[in-house]
Amino acid sequence: MRLPARRIAPGRAEGPALVSPSPFSFVGGADPATGEVLDEASGCRGERIAGRVFAFPHGKGSTVGSYVVYGLAKRGVGPAALVNERAEGIVAVGAILAGVPMVDGVDVRGFLPGDRAIVDADAGAIDLPDVRAVPVVSVFLRNRGRLLLVQRGDRVGSFPGRWSAVSGYLERDEDPRDRAVQEVREETGIRDTRFRAAGRPVVARDGPTAYVVHPFLFDVPSRRLQLDWENVTHRWIRSSEIDGFDTVPRLRDVMTSALHGQ
Amino acid sequence: MNLTKDQGRLLEEGTPAQRKAMEILLALGEIGGAESLVPITSAHVSGASYKLIGDAGLEFIEDFAAGTRVAVPTTVNPLGTDLAQWRELGIPEAFAEKQARIARAYEAMGTRTIFSCTPYEQGVRPGLGEHVAWAESNATCFANSVLGARTNREGGPSALAAAIVGATPDFGLHRDEGRQPTILVDVDADPSGIGFDLLGLFLGERAGDGLPYVRGFRASEADLKWFGAALASAGSCGMFHLEGVTPEWRRARTKRLPTVRVTADDLEATRKEYTDGQDADLIALGSPQLSSDELRAIAGLLDRAHPRIPVWVFTSRAVREANPDAVAAVERAGGRVLADTCLEVTLLEHRFTTVATPSGKGAYYLPSLCRQKVILDDIRVILERYA
Numbered sequence: 001m002r003l004p005a006r007r008i009a010p011g012r013a014e015g016p017a018l019v020s021p022s023p024f025s026f027v028g029g030a031d032p033a034t035g036e037v038l039d040e041a042s043g044c045r046g047e048r049i050a051g052r053v054f055a056f057p058h059g060k061g062s063t064v065g066s067y068v069v070y071g072l073a074k075r076g077v078g079p080a081a082l083v084n085e086r087a088e089g090i091v092a093v094g095a096i097l098a099g100v101p102m103v104d105g106v107d108v109r110g111f112l113p114g115d116r117a118i119v120d121a122d123a124g125a126i127d128l129p130d131v132r133a134v135p136v137v138s139v140f141l142r143n144r145g146r147l148l149l150v151q152r153g154d155r156v157g158s159f160p161g162r163w164s165a166v167s168g169y170l171e172r173d174e175d176p177r178d179r180a181v182q183e184v185r186e187e188t189g190i191r192d193t194r195f196r197a198a199g200r201p202v203v204a205r206d207g208p209t210a211y212v213v214h215p216f217l218f219d220v221p222s223r224r225l226q227l228d229w230e231n232v233t234h235r236w237i238r239s240s241e242i243d244g245f246d247t248v249p250r251l252r253d254v255m256t257s258a259l260h261g262q
Numbered sequence: 263m264n265l266t267k268d269q270g271r272l273l274e275e276g277t278p279a280q281r282k283a284m285e286i287l288l289a290l291g292e293i294g295g296a297e298s299l300v301p302i303t304s305a306h307v308s309g310a311s312y313k314l315i316g317d318a319g320l321e322f323i324e325d326f327a328a329g330t331r332v333a334v335p336t337t338v339n340p341l342g343t344d345l346a347q348w349r350e351l352g353i354p355e356a357f358a359e360k361q362a363r364i365a366r367a368y369e370a371m372g373t374r375t376i377f378s379c380t381p382y383e384q385g386v387r388p389g390l391g392e393h394v395a396w397a398e399s400n401a402t403c404f405a406n407s408v409l410g411a412r413t414n415r416e417g418g419p420s421a422l423a424a425a426i427v428g429a430t431p432d433f434g435l436h437r438d439e440g441r442q443p444t445i446l447v448d449v450d451a452d453p454s455g456i457g458f459d460l461l462g463l464f465l466g467e468r469a470g471d472g473l474p475y476v477r478g479f480r481a482s483e484a485d486l487k488w489f490g491a492a493l494a495s496a497g498s499c500g501m502f503h504l505e506g507v508t509p510e511w512r513r514a515r516t517k518r519l520p521t522v523r524v525t526a527d528d529l530e531a532t533r534k535e536y537t538d539g540q541d542a543d544l545i546a547l548g549s550p551q552l553s554s555d556e557l558r559a560i561a562g563l564l565d566r567a568h569p570r571i572p573v574w575v576f577t578s579r580a581v582r583e584a585n586p587d588a589v590a591a592v593e594r595a596g597g598r599v600l601a602d603t604c605l606e607v608t609l610l611e612h613r614f615t616t617v618a619t620p621s622g623k624g625a626y627y628l629p630s631l632c633r634q635k636v637i638l639d640d641i642r643v644i645l646e647r648y649a
Contacts, residue, residue, distance in 0.1 A: 008289050032318055063308075063417040064315050071318035074325075087293050093419045096285045097322060104293075 001133035001210050003106055003203075007121040008087045011101030014118040015080035017111045018044055018052035025061025026068040026094065035077035044113065048077070053117040053126075055083040055108040059091030069094025081119035083108060083126065109250070110203025110210055131210050135170040137180045138254045139216040141190065143223050147239060147255070150187065150231035152248075158206070163235075163245040165254065167213075176214040184218065189226035193218040199257030204249040213250070215258035263291050263431075264298045272427060279330035283423035290420055291431030300393045300432040304335045305425035306381045308397035309418025310368060311342035311607035312361040314631075319418075320364055326422070327367040333428035336373040337381040339398050339418075340551070340576075340604040341365060345377075347600060352613055365602075373425070377602040378578040379550045380487070382409065390509055393436055395424030399498075400491035400550045400623060406501035408486050410509035412436045415500040435500050441510060443475035443503055446519040450478060451526040456640045458485045459622025460529040462492025463536060466626075468522055471498040475514050477505035484553065491550050492622030536625040539635030542618035545569055545597075545644055548576025549605035549624040554585055557599070561588035563641065564595035569648040573597030576604045606631045618644045 020042035029039035035049040042056070049072065059065060069091065072078035082095050087104035095102035101121040111117065111128070118127040141148040149163045168183035170176055177198065184190055199215035223236055237245075239259065242252050265273065273284040287299055309315050309323075341361050343351060348358040369375050376384050379398050388394045388411035396402045397416040405411040414434045416424065424430040434440045445468070453461050458481065465474055474493070481489065481504060493499050503511040547560055557577050564573065575592055579601040582589060589599045600608070606627035610617065617628055618637040628634040637644070 006292070008292065009285065032316070062314075063419075064319060066417065066419050067309075067315055067318035067322045070322045074321065087289075089290055089293065089417055089420060092289045092293060093286050093417065093423075096282060096289055097326075097419060 001128045001131040003110065003126045003128070005083070005103035005119075005121075005124055005126050006105040007124055008084075008092050008104055009082075009095035009100060009102035010121055011099065012118070012120040012122060013053070013080040013101050014116070015051045015053045017113060017115040017117045018047055018049060018054045019108060019111045019113050020044055020056035021109060022056070023058050023060040024056040025059065026065035026091070027062040029061070030068065030072070032068050032071050033075065035072050049079045050077040051080050053081045053083060053119055054079040055106070055111045057085045057108060059084070059088050061090070063090050065090045066094035066097060069100065070097040073098035073100055081117075081121075083111075083119060107201070107203050110205060112205055128210070131208055133210050133212050135212045135214065136167055137170055137176050137183060137216060138164070138213045138251075138258075139166040139180045139184055139218055140255055140258050141166065141184065141188070141193070141218050141220045142196070143220050143236065145238070146236035148188070148225075148234060149237055149242075149245060150227065150234045153230060153232045156230055159248045163247045164251060170214065177216065180214075180216045180218070187228050187230055190220050192221055194220070197258060197261035199254070199259070199261035202250055202253045202257050206249065211249075213254050215254045215261065217258040217261065263288060263296060269299060269427065269429065277329055279326055280426060282326075283426040286420055286423040287427055287429070287431055291433065294414075294431055294433035296431035296433040298432050299427070299429035300436055301429050302334055302393050302395050302424055303388055304337070304386055304394045305332065305421050306337045306339065306386070306394075306396040306398060306401055307368070307373065307418055307421040307425060308339040310339050310364055310377065311603070312357060312364055313342035313609055314607055315364070315418070317360070320360055323364055323367045327370045330426060331372040332425040334425055335386070336425040337376050337378065337384065337386055338368045338373050339377070340379050340607055341377050341602050342608055344600045344602050347598070350598070351600075351609070353609055357609065376578055376580065379604055380553070380578065383553045384578060384580060393430065395421050395430040397421035399494035400487070402500050403490035403494040403502070404487060406435055406441070407490055407503070407508050408483055413500075415498065441501060441513075442473065443514050443516060443519060444472035445469050445474050446516050446521045447474050447476040448478055448521060448523045449476060450523060451529055453479055453481075453529065456533070456620045456622070456638070457529055458489040459492045459620065459625075460532045461524060462489045463496045463622045463626060464524060464528055464532045465522070466493045466496025466499060469493070469497045469499050473499060473501050475503045475505070475511070475516050475519065481507060484555070487550060488622065492626065495623045495626040533638050536622075536636060536638045538629070539616035539618070539637045542616045542637050542648065543571055544610065544614040544617045545571060545573040545648060546576070546605050546617050546619045546624060547573070547621070547641065549619075549621045549627075551604055552577045552581065554581050557581055557585050558588045560641070561591035563645060564597060565591045567645040567649050568595045569645055571648050575599045577601060610634060618648070620644065
């Protein structure tokens, strides 16, 4: 899988991924002598940063963090590369001082710990050679403020029994929006859809498979629909109710992305 | 980003430090959405206290300083100790030695080593619309708000990078749009003395990284120093407007802004909120460092009241040397006038547990940076209590 990314600090490096789902401070978050992760909230406490492609949403905390990144690299226990969703000054400056390649604009939850990752900041891309990208569309239909969720049947190939938005595989070179319209027709029989928004893609991992989900929001004039074989039942929910459903991975983030794309 | 020929040359053919400096400015410009670098007339760098930057920072500064010189007049923030009086303060020798190495490294880069957080009181007074790159939150806030100069809230390395290149990414507070207010503040109180610190703390908590437009009182430049220092500590504000006082208030658009009202009760509640100590073992003045006028005023108060606990007064080396009589008066009262350093960036935690101070900025940082409990109050009240 290849992910586009924005260059923050130049260079190219590779290593196994280390992932923190929460923002990270190098001051207090890592042992400055050994590069061991100390931050509990990172979910990777006790791991070593050395040689890893370290992915976390963004930096936080004291500006001294820049010097800590520099010191780690100087002692040979620094990260191979840094990957952020949204870079800020502390970590960015640290990466440059340390000579560590860094990119941002990447959904870090598309990484699993241990993924082999090649960060090419100069080319603006990250390669995960052992991960297979499966592009899909995920369409939230909206009617009078409520969103449609469907429950997947037993005969579908992935995530049977889970709740989902209307979704489908994207063929090579196919326009995601065309595919979205077609899936809505097939799965619900609804033809009268009004495009509202396309959100930023969300990556949902299932082992070595990475579903690259293209989120959409369509308005529909009525709640009448006819499910096909893929789904067994449906609900029109408020967005705040989504946590009460056993959904396919990251559906909440897909929904947020679709709603924020407006 | 669009670079000039000279900037492009620094990036391609400069010394290692010049190339790094350019890379830092380009990355920060990319993150901030700048289209170019704007030339600066001065820089002020933070990241000089060994207590804060530690061995990682010392190592970086020494490596970086080798063969690098700043391209514009550059001043340096306070150190972790007074370089002349460290023994008397009980500072460990290893600390003082590493601190002296940091000071030498900055000096080797050609900076003006004032070791002060108030460059605006040390003759560095950029004018209206002048672009600079200043670190140190109180200095940044003062430069933007009171002087009408333009700087983002720089960190140590980014201010140093700008000093080496002589330019900084043109975004945020460098742009007219970035200097527009985000929150309107009606002050229904008449702050004086510590009231300016309290107002800063109160608003900082509410304004976050926004830009307050404040109205309802008049203030001198010295008052705004204390207000801005507290504001920029409790919030991450880089600027404020004060109606009828600061130079750019007429350009501010205030329609449809969220509004906050502040009363005298709010200020007193803020004082209590920041006071968690019972019994102080140190009285501290400064943070930011005192000006000559402020030092002489304190000396006058101490001449009449000899407190029973130590008094540490923080100022710059230049102010200390210009006011020998005031220094003598403080010392007669059992106090010390410390230079090169400031309240929360020096070592207190090895000797004290509770600090009484009128500084809002000090009250904000003392618990986290110095593990101190705090009594925040007017200096007259403090001196009376510990007479």
